[in-house]
Amino acid sequence: MRRASYHNHTRFSDGADSPADFLRQALPQGIDILGFSDHYYRRQADDRDVPDWALAPDAEEAYFDTLAALAAEAPIEIRVGLEFDWLEGSAAWLAAPARDPRLDYAIGSVHFLGDQTLDTDRAFWQRLSQDEVDETHRAYWRAVRDMASSGLFDIAGHLDLIKKFAFYPKSDLTPLIREALDAVKAAGMVVELNTSGWAKDCRECYPSEAILRACFAREIPVTVSADAHRASLATANFPRAYDLLARVGYRALTRFRGRERFTEPLEP
Ligand SMILES: [Zn+2]
Numbered sequence: 001m002r003r004a005s006y007h008n009h010t011r012f013s014d015g016a017d018s019p020a021d022f023l024r025q026a027l028p029q030g031i032d033i034l035g036f037s038d039h040y041y042r043r044q045a046d047d048r049d050v051p052d053w054a055l056a057p058d059a060e061e062a063y064f065d066t067l068a069a070l071a072a073e074a075p076i077e078i079r080v081g082l083e084f085d086w087l088e089g090s091a092a093w094l095a096a097p098a099r100d101p102r103l104d105y106a107i108g109s110v111h112f113l114g115d116q117t118l119d120t121d122r123a124f125w126q127r128l129s130q131d132e133v134d135e136t137h138r139a140y141w142r143a144v145r146d147m148a149s150s151g152l153f154d155i156a157g158h159l160d161l162i163k164k165f166a167f168y169p170k171s172d173l174t175p176l177i178r179e180a181l182d183a184v185k186a187a188g189m190v191v192e193l194n195t196s197g198w199a200k201d202c203r204e205c206y207p208s209e210a211i212l213r214a215c216f217a218r219e220i221p222v223t224v225s226a227d228a229h230r231a232s233l234a235t236a237n238f239p240r241a242y243d244l245l246a247r248v249g250y251r252a253l254t255r256f257r258g259r260e261r262f263t264e265p266l267e268p
């Protein structure tokens, strides 16, 4: 089986390594298809005031040019993506960049509710009451549903990221998660098994096995990613991910090329 790694961050956003470093370190990791997905965060159309962990507006051309040059000389396949930050109402200004023909795929991710990041600040979670934890989870799953319903993205990024710091709801969120998965299915999106969660407080991949089973039941296709912020982690826990997907019932992984998709057999 060819090994693909699509969700990786370089120094163009908040990664530690350059695209060339990734390529160099991808080869000994057995990667056959290496994709990049730096953060794309805009609060409005023509937002020039972008946080330093996201691709800067004046670096966009360099991002595409650098990856095109890398692809031309690389001995393996290079793929170009972006990880788009879903914000309420952002479909209006993300539509154009998400359809950029230079992209092989677009990842849609929810990291924010309003101005609040959900995955960078443990102290935020510690301040919440249990009721507020529950309400934050509910708002998160509604945002995931809306992100999917926008129809702009190919891949649903780290679907249940909300569990990262291991603050869980007491109430049953199954109906909301179901709604979000139905939206992912209706939009024809792919779900990534994101291995980075195994190293976080939640000690689980994103999404959980239970949600992966719900995806499988809906025939939602999958890919495997590490969400690596350094090249050495580009295939972190991949064998474990392949084994889990096989156990859930998956027999194929989705590949991306020029916004087209195809599958290759999953052979753990
Ligand atoms: Zn993310």
Ligand SMILES: [Zn+2]
Binding pocket: 007, 009, 083, 227
């Ligand atoms: Zn990411």
